[in-house]
Amino acid sequence: MSLENANLRCFIVAANRRSFREAATVLRVRQSSVSRAISRLEDELGVSLFVRHRSGARLTAAGERFLSAVLPACEQLETAQRTAAAAGRAETGIVQVGVLTSLAGGFLRSLLHGYRKLNPGVEIDVHDGSRDSHLAAIQKHALDVAFLTGTERAPYCECAEIWRERVHVALWKDHHLAGRHCLDWDDLRKERFIVSRFAPGMEVQNYIVRRASTCGVRPNIEIKNAGRETLMNLVSLGQGITLVSAAWASVGLPDLVLRPLSDAHDVIPFSAVWSAQNDNPALRRLLSIAHMMSGHARPGTSDWAAPTLGIRRLHDVNA
Incomplete structure (x- = not known):
C-alpha cells in the first residue's frame, strides 16, 4: 500500500478543522479537491474516516485511530524533509578537512573560523596526516x-x-641569526636542520634539499622521532x-623565533584538493568561501563571503 502524501495532508488538516471547507481554505485548494483526496484515502484503506454532515465532518472511530497512528509518522517525515533540505543548503552536516599546516594562525585558520561563523550548523572535522594519506582518503x-x-x-x-x-x-632566541630581520640560504650553510x-616532515626535508642545492648549500639534516609541536619545542631548546610556513608565526612557544627567507622562490602555494564526485x-x-577570501572567485559565484566575514583578500599571506 502506498499512501499519497497530499491525501494524508488533506486528511490531517480536515481532522483538525472538523471541516472540509476550512481544510480547503488552509490548504488553498478547492473544497472538492479535499473531498476527493479523502475519498481516495478511504478507498485505499477500505474504511470510512469521516462522517459528513452539513455543518462539517467528524472522525469515525476508525478515523480517530488512523489519525493517532499517522500523525507521528507524518511529523517524522516532515522533520526528515526539513533536515535534508537544510543539509542541501549547507546549513547542517559535516565537512571532513585534511591539513598539513598549523591552525594557530594564517589563512587556513581564518577560513575555518569564517566558515564556522557563517555555517554554525555544520561540523568541521579536522584530520592531521601526510599528503599521501590525505589523497587516498x-x-x-x-x-x-x-x-x-x-x-x-x-x-x-x-x-x-x-x-x-x-x-x-x-630558531631559538639566542641563536646567532635570531637578531636578523630576514635570512637567505647562504646564512644557513653551517646550520643543522x-x-x-x-x-609533513618528509615534505620539509625535500624542500630543504631542493632549495639548498639550487643555492649551492649542502644541508645537514637530522630526522627526529617527534611530532610537529615537539619538534618546535626542540628548536626552542637549541x-x-x-x-615552517608563515602560519607558525602565531604559535607562542617560549624562546622560539621565526625569521622569513628573503628569496622570492621561498613562497609556497597552498591548494585545496577534493574529489569531483x-x-x-x-x-x-x-x-x-575559500575562493572568495583568496580573491580567486570562480565564475558564477557571488562576491559575498569576504565582506561578510570582514576579512581582507588573503591570496599572498605574509609573502
Whole structure:
C-alpha cells in the first residue's frame, strides 16, 4: 500500500478543522479537491474516516485511530524533509578537512573560523596526516577536502591554488641569526636542520634539499622521532633549526623565533584538493568561501563571503 502524501495532508488538516471547507481554505485548494483526496484515502484503506454532515465532518472511530497512528509518522517525515533540505543548503552536516599546516594562525585558520561563523550548523572535522594519506582518503570519500602545499594535480582529484605563505626559519632566541630581520640560504650553510619523521616532515626535508642545492648549500639534516609541536619545542631548546610556513608565526612557544627567507622562490602555494564526485553541499560552501577570501572567485559565484566575514583578500599571506 502506498499512501499519497497530499491525501494524508488533506486528511490531517480536515481532522483538525472538523471541516472540509476550512481544510480547503488552509490548504488553498478547492473544497472538492479535499473531498476527493479523502475519498481516495478511504478507498485505499477500505474504511470510512469521516462522517459528513452539513455543518462539517467528524472522525469515525476508525478515523480517530488512523489519525493517532499517522500523525507521528507524518511529523517524522516532515522533520526528515526539513533536515535534508537544510543539509542541501549547507546549513547542517559535516565537512571532513585534511591539513598539513598549523591552525594557530594564517589563512587556513581564518577560513575555518569564517566558515564556522557563517555555517554554525555544520561540523568541521579536522584530520592531521601526510599528503599521501590525505589523497587516498579523498579518493575514498573519507575526506572531503585537504589543504596541501603545491599545485600538483592528483589522480581523480580536483586541485585549486587558494593562498601562498612565505617560508620561515625557526630558531631559538639566542641563536646567532635570531637578531636578523630576514635570512637567505647562504646564512644557513653551517646550520643543522631538524625535521620530523611524521607528516609533513618528509615534505620539509625535500624542500630543504631542493632549495639548498639550487643555492649551492649542502644541508645537514637530522630526522627526529617527534611530532610537529615537539619538534618546535626542540628548536626552542637549541637542538637545531627547521623550516615552517608563515602560519607558525602565531604559535607562542617560549624562546622560539621565526625569521622569513628573503628569496622570492621561498613562497609556497597552498591548494585545496577534493574529489569531483563529492557532492557534499558543505564542501561546496567551504570551497566557495575559500575562493572568495583568496580573491580567486570562480565564475558564477557571488562576491559575498569576504565582506561578510570582514576579512581582507588573503591570496599572498605574509609573502
